[in-house]
Amino acid sequence: xxxxxxxxxxxxxxxxxxxxxxxxxxxxxAEMKVSKQLIVAGVxxxxxxxxVLVAMHYMHLKTDRRLLAFVLIAPLVLVGLALCVVxxxxxxxx
Amino acid sequence: MSTAAHALSAGHAPSHAETQTGIPNGxxxxxxxxxxxxxxxxGLIGAYIILRMSNxxxxxxxxxxxxxxxxxxxxxxxxxxxxxxFALSAAGRNxxxxxxxxxxxxxxxxxxxxxxxxxxxxAKFHHHIYPSTNVFWSCYxxxxxxxxxxxxxxxxxxxxxxxxxxxxxxxxxRGHRLxxxxxYWHFVDIVWIFLFPLVYLL
Numbered sequence: 001x002x003x004x005x006x007x008x009x010x011x012x013x014x015x016x017x018x019x020x021x022x023x024x025x026x027x028x029x030a031e032m033k034v035s036k037q038l039i040v041a042g043v044x045x046x047x048x049x050x051x052v053l054v055a056m057h058y059m060h061l062k063t064d065r066r067l068l069a070f071v072l073i074a075p076l077v078l079v080g081l082a083l084c085v086v087x088x089x090x091x092x093x094x
Numbered sequence: 095m096s097t098a099a100h101a102l103s104a105g106h107a108p109s110h111a112e113t114q115t116g117i118p119n120g121x122x123x124x125x126x127x128x129x130x131x132x133x134x135x136x137g138l139i140g141a142y143i144i145l146r147m148s149n150x151x152x153x154x155x156x157x158x159x160x161x162x163x164x165x166x167x168x169x170x171x172x173x174x175x176x177x178x179x180f181a182l183s184a185a186g187r188n189x190x191x192x193x194x195x196x197x198x199x200x201x202x203x204x205x206x207x208x209x210x211x212x213x214x215x216x217a218k219f220h221h222h223i224y225p226s227t228n229v230f231w232s233c234y235x236x237x238x239x240x241x242x243x244x245x246x247x248x249x250x251x252x253x254x255x256x257x258x259x260x261x262x263x264x265x266x267x268r269g270h271r272l273x274x275x276x277x278y279w280h281f282v283d284i285v286w287i288f289l290f291p292l293v294y295l296l
Binding site: 016019020024027030040043047050054055064065068071074075078079083086087 | 116129144175176280284
């Protein structure tokens, strides 16, 4: 934990409600008759928002030392680079 | 307020000397471990995405998963993330009894998740669907089984910390591990946040 105070129970509850709402929004979006690209972008975008909410508020990255954020970001950058290499392959149909 | 609870609320693990990073060693180690876990799961998920995009008829007519069950399981895991953060919050206020209740609820929700997942597995096996059926089911069973193993590990970790709440002496010196258990549990939750839409919805 950091020197700064963590979120209150009220904040945790609000985040929980948002997580529930975003989950249901994602499920609803996946059932809609719209383009596949829109569904993929929308659903994965909502998932990313949920993950960020959990990491920032429940895992306290928002108030913790920046070093921990770098520890988390480093593998994501490496994975991003690896995926860029893989998706540049002609074997993968985009 | 006890030393452990005061340390939790003040943001420092009890019985830990100040470190050069300003972060308790155990917590930094947990984050480094989680970073390695990010690589592990991204490898699995990345392989799934590539296999999927390389196969036009994916997952095929037999590749049906129950969206309601997957949604319920996601709700359960999101709720468990909230309950463990409430446990940590209560521990920070030195309300060990309350923290214990939230922790028990987290463990119960973990078992509910595994129960639903087990029901899904049993239904697939009943229909003679196995990891060897095709590449979609290999991916499905592979990713969800590895995740389930992590859920089991999280339940064990939470149970371990729960035992500390029954002993003031142990809680005084080891109560800070509740935060580590929480970090691990939230990570397991985040993995499922991405697995659910990739496997069930898209």
